[in-house]
Amino acid sequence: MSFDLSDKRVYVAGHRGMVGSAIVRRLASESCEVLTADRSLDLRDQRAVNDWFAQERPDAVFMAAARVGGIAANDAYPAQFLYDNLMIEANVVEAARRAATAKLLMLGSSCIYPREANQPISEDALLTGPLEATNQWYAIAKIAGIRLCQAYRIEHGCDFISAMPTNLYGPGDNFDLDTSHVLPALLRKAHEAREAGEAEMTVWGSGKPRRELLHVDDLADACVFLMREYSGAEHVNVGSGEELTITELAQLVARTVGFEGRLAFDSSRPDGTPRKLLDSSRLKAMGWRPSIPLAEGIAATYRDFLSEGGRRVRLDG
Ligand code: GDP
Numbered sequence: 134m135s136f137d138l139s140d141k142r143v144y145v146a147g148h149r150g151m152v153g154s155a156i157v158r159r160l161a162s163e164s165c166e167v168l169t170a171d172r173s174l175d176l177r178d179q180r181a182v183n184d185w186f187a188q189e190r191p192d193a194v195f196m197a198a199a200r201v202g203g204i205a206a207n208d209a210y211p212a213q214f215l216y217d218n219l220m221i222e223a224n225v226v227e228a229a230r231r232a233a234t235a236k237l238l239m240l241g242s243s244c245i246y247p248r249e250a251n252q253p254i255s256e257d258a259l260l261t262g263p264l265e266a267t268n269q270w271y272a273i274a275k276i277a278g279i280r281l282c283q284a285y286r287i288e289h290g291c292d293f294i295s296a297m298p299t300n301l302y303g304p305g306d307n308f309d310l311d312t313s314h315v316l317p318a319l320l321r322k323a324h325e326a327r328e329a330g331e332a333e334m335t336v337w338g339s340g341k342p343r344r345e346l347l348h349v350d351d352l353a354d355a356c357v358f359l360m361r362e363y364s365g366a367e368h369v370n371v372g373s374g375e376e377l378t379i380t381e382l383a384q385l386v387a388r389t390v391g392f393e394g395r396l397a398f399d400s401s402r403p404d405g406t407p408r409k410l411l412d413s414s415r416l417k418a419m420g421w422r423p424s425i426p427l428a429e430g431i432a433a434t435y436r437d438f439l440s441e442g443g444r445r446v447r448l449d450g
Contacts, residue, residue: 135361135362136193136235136236136292136360136361136362136364137361138160138163138164138165138193138357138360138361139163139164139165140164140165140166141165141166141192141193141235142165142166142168142189142190142191142192142193143160143163143165143166143167143168143191143192143193143194143195144168144169144170144189144191144193144194144195144234145157145160145167145168145169145195145197146170146176146194146195146196146197146198146221146225147196147197147198147199148169148170148197149172150197150198150199150201150305151301151303151304151305151306151307151349152197152240152298152301152349152352152353153195153197153198154304154305155303155304155305155349155350155352155353156195156197156353156356156357157169158350158353159350159353159354159356159357160357163357165193168189168191170185176198176220176221176224176225177216177217177220177221177224178224179220179223179224179227182224182225182228183224183227183228183231185228186228186229186231186232186234187228187231187232189232190232190233190234191229191232191234192234192235192236193234193235193236193237193238193360194225194229194234194236194237194238195238195240195356195360196222196225196226196237196238196239196240196278197240198221198225199217199218199221199240199271200213200214200217200218200221200271201271201307202214202271202307202312202313202314203312203313203314203315203318204267204268204314204315204337204402204403204405205311205312205402206311206312206313207267207268207270207271208267208403209311211270212270214270214271214274215270215271215273215274218271218274218275218278219274219277222239222274222277222278222281223277223281225237226239226278226281226282226285226293229291229293230285230289230291234291235292236292236293236294236360236364237282237291237292237293237294238293238294238295238296238356238359238360239278239279239281239282239293239294239295239296240295240296240298240356241275241276241278241279241295241296241297241298241368242271242272242275242297242298243297243298243299243300243345243370243372243409243411244264244265244268244271244272244275244406244409245259245264245272245275245276245279245297246258246259246409247260247261247262247263247264248262248263248264248265248266248406248407249262249263250262252408252410253372253410253411253412253413254370254409254410254411254412255370255412255414255415256297256367256368256369256370256412256415259276259279259368260276265405265406267403267405267406268405268406275297278295279295279297279368281293282294282295282366282368283366286366287366292364294359294360294363294364294365294368294369295368295369296355296356296359296368296369296370296371297368297369297370297371297411298347298352298355298371298372299344299345299346299347299370299371299372299373299409299410299411299413300314300315300316300344300345300346300347300409301314301346301347301348301349301352302314302316302317302346302347302348302349302430302431302434303348303349303350303430303433303434303437304349304433304434304437305349305437306349306434306437306438308320308321308438308441310322315337315344315379315382316346316382316386316431316434317434317438318337319334319336319382319383319386320386320389320390320431320434320435320438321438322334322335322336323383323386323387323389323390323392324390324392324435324438324439326392326394327390327391327392327393327394331394332394332395333394333395333396333397334383334387334392334394334395334396334397335397335398335399336379336380336383336396336397336398336399337379337398337399337402337403338379338398338399338400338402338403338404338405339379339398339400339404340378340379340380340383340396340398341378341379341380341404341407342378342379342404342405342406342407342408343376343377343378343379343407343408343409343410344376344377344379344382344408344409345372345373345374345375345376345409345410345411346373346375346376346377346382346427346430347371347372347373347375347423348373348423348425348427348430348433350425351373351423351424351425352371354421354423354424355371355416355421355423356371358419358420358421359371359416359421362419362420363419367415369415369416370411370412370413370415370416371411371413371416372410372411372412372413373413373423373427374410374413374423375426375427376408376410377427380396383396384396385427385428385431386431389428389431389432389435390435
């Protein structure tokens with residue numbers, strides 16, 4: 134039986150972030166009331182979160198609030214990545230139970246899987262081996278988030294589910310070179326190198342790791358789909374199947390931006406996980422498909438970067 138969103142009060146936690154803002158955009162075409170909290174609500178503050186839920190009483194929650202960042206940020210802020218994410222998840226899940234929220238969707242990440250997981254990575258690879266060191270802090274918090282939903286389902290009968298997206302990109306991304314993920318970083322570097330007439334742009338690591346990329350508007354659509362159609366303890370992978378090496382990605386970005394110089398590889402920077410391709414066949418079998426091709430999505434993200442001036446620095450989801 135599907136969960137009907139019509140006339141529901143739907144809270145999007147983390148609505149200023151790339152994922153949360155995409156979910157808010159997607160919900161605009163549903164006949165539900167979208168709730169967001171302003172900056173004064175600190176999701177790490179248990180009492181404040183309980184009070185907010187008691188007052189607003191959302192029927193459904195998209196849990197897209199998180200401390201997020203790329204390979205360098207994870208390394209630089211291990212305590213923030215672990216503590217903030219554990220607190221945010223625990224507070225929102227418990228407050229949702231207390232407020233009798235009927236459904237909650239927890240968002241995780243593909244970095245929850247073991248570094249050496251078989252590819253493509255299916256949901257049951259979780260906790261079968263050691264994590265990739267460069268993002269273990271975030272990964273541990275996200276694994277705890279999945280387990281929280283499962284525990285609340287068992288002990289309290291809550292219909293709380295989890296979705297694990299692959300590497301995401303799109304409008305609202307973080308273009309700060311110290312904390313961003315690879316795609317916004319490459320867009321910015323290619324743009325600045327072209328503007329400055331430089332002969333090369335720097336790419337971190339060897340260029341050999343492979344990454345699968347999903348446009349955040351596709352993820353938002355999958356989240357609404359899962360909220361409606363899925364009810365189960367097992368988390369669900371959300372991928373695009375579009376995978377390429379970092380070198381290929383940098384070449385695609387350079388073409389999009391019109392940078393014609395060379396790529397220079399900085400081997401002092403880490404490669405991270407060699408490959409992270411999700412097996413999204415469970416979601417596919419339920420009837421969902423992504424619709425934004427990578428080249429098109431990258432061009433749209435570049436337009437977003439240009440319109441924003443690429444000045445945003447964002448560490449909070
Ligand atoms: P990850 O998917 O968790 O490893 O996070 P990232 O998106 O930050 O990095 C993905 C891959 O892109 C890693 O192999 C990075 O070394 C590589 N990469 C190449 N250039 C850059 C860059 O300028 N910024 C970032 N963040 N990663 C880069």
